[in-house]
Amino acid sequence: MSLVLDHVSYSYPGTTQGLHDLSLDVRTGELVAVIGPSGSGKSTLLKLVSGLETGHTGRIALDGEDLSRTPVHQRHIGMVFQSYALFPHLNVLDNVAYGLKLRKVPAAERHRRAQELLDVVGLGDYARRAVAQLSGGQQQRVALARALAIDPRALLLDEPLSALDASVRGHLRDQIRAIQQRFNATTLLVTHDQEEALTMADRVAVMQDGRLLQIATPRDLYEHPASRAVAQFVGLSTLLPGTVSASDRVNLGFAELAAPTGARTPGTAVHVLIRPEHIEADPPVGSVNRLAGRTGAQRYLGALTRYDFEVAGAGAPFLAESAWPAREAIGIAPAHVRLLDD
Numbered sequence: 615m616s617l618v619l620d621h622v623s624y625s626y627p628g629t630t631q632g633l634h635d636l637s638l639d640v641r642t643g644e645l646v647a648v649i650g651p652s653g654s655g656k657s658t659l660l661k662l663v664s665g666l667e668t669g670h671t672g673r674i675a676l677d678g679e680d681l682s683r684t685p686v687h688q689r690h691i692g693m694v695f696q697s698y699a700l701f702p703h704l705n706v707l708d709n710v711a712y713g714l715k716l717r718k719v720p721a722a723e724r725h726r727r728a729q730e731l732l733d734v735v736g737l738g739d740y741a742r743r744a745v746a747q748l749s750g751g752q753q754q755r756v757a758l759a760r761a762l763a764i765d766p767r768a769l770l771l772d773e774p775l776s777a778l779d780a781s782v783r784g785h786l787r788d789q790i791r792a793i794q795q796r797f798n799a800t801t802l803l804v805t806h807d808q809e810e811a812l813t814m815a816d817r818v819a820v821m822q823d824g825r826l827l828q829i830a831t832p833r834d835l836y837e838h839p840a841s842r843a844v845a846q847f848v849g850l851s852t853l854l855p856g857t858v859s860a861s862d863r864v865n866l867g868f869a870e871l872a873a874p875t876g877a878r879t880p881g882t883a884v885h886v887l888i889r890p891e892h893i894e895a896d897p898p899v900g901s902v903n904r905l906a907g908r909t910g911a912q913r914y915l916g917a918l919t920r921y922d923f924e925v926a927g928a929g930a931p932f933l934a935e936s937a938w939p940a941r942e943a944i945g946i947a948p949a950h951v952r953l954l955d956d
């Protein structure tokens with residue numbers, strides 16, 4: 615089942631807030647994570663796909679079928695929210711079987727199916743428990759089993775892990791991803807945790823102000839952000855204004871760096887993006903893109919130290935990561951100096 619949004623716009627009544635001309639496709643079995651600052655429209659996107667919010671322009675279609683006129687319960691979409699939203703008066707098995715009951719599946723059949731899904735999420739022995747007796751992580755697995763029980767055409771996950779402890783989150787992240795792949799479920803995952811997005815998704819969509827800024831594989835997004843906004847939102851970086859001074863040269867005012875300038879002509883205003891792990895500590899004197907200065911604030915992270923490196927005239931420090939902080943200079947290989955057009 616592929617999910618396609620084609621030029622979808624939506625405004626909350628009496629406001630200009632919502633989604634603006636958003637086009638996005640999620641291929642069969644693909645997991646697309648949606649990230650973006652608070653208020654960028656991530657939840658609105660899910661609400662429109664699920665049918666909880668209606669009245670958009672443009673087209674939302676599942677396997678070619680326009681959903682505009684299909685009410686929520688007929689869309690056949692599985693949903694998992696941040697708050698577990700399980701029914702407290704039903705036991706675990708009946709929670710999972712709930713959607714099947716609504717669809718008039720006979721009791722024996724729906725309980726068999728619910729038990730099967732509880733086995734999949736590793737809670738086969740908890741079928742008769744009350745949901746209040748489960749941990750947060752277990753409740754979220756029940757919610758996932760419930761969403762999958764209806765054999766959904768698509769799966770919508772809205773911050774499914776954000777209420778959980780970091781230790782549970784990491785494990786559940788892997789488990790959800792494995793189950794999603796096993797079911798070949800076409801999935802939209804909304805999260806504000808970029809690590810979650812990068813580790814779980816086939817592709818990541820970055821939103822801002824109700825618009826889609828970029829959609830790309832995690833690696834492409836991190837290594838080739840299309841704009842400054844995306845670069846700032848995904849991962850850590852140093853971003854500096856500069857001007858192309860010659861072919862494969864960029865002038866930062868306080869220094870000139872060798873960098874792939876592509877087809878840009880001299881005089882083009884750009885921003886230079888450098889990721890912390892691409893900054894080398896104390897390269898040999900005379901090496902390309904060597905900048906002398908001093909290390910400022912340091913944060914010890916165990917395997918790595920993240921540190922600020924101050925270069926005279928730079929305005930802001932370079933953010934670097936390496937086993938040891940630089941003593942007197944940093945270096946950046948030209949290929950790791952990325953230019954972003956202003």
Ligand SMILES: Nc1ncnc2c1ncn2[C@@H]1O[C@H](COP(=O)(O)OP(=O)(O)OP(=O)(O)O)[C@@H](O)[C@H]1O
Pocket residue numbers: 626627629631632650651652653654655656657658659806
């Ligand atoms: N019911 C509503 N009525 C009016 N405006 C709304 C309503 N719900 C959301 N908005 C506005 O629409 C915009 C998008 O909100 P949305 O909840 O989709 O953002 P989000 O990216 O999910 O944010 P967060 O990460 O904080 O959950 C925001 O400006 C928000 O204030």
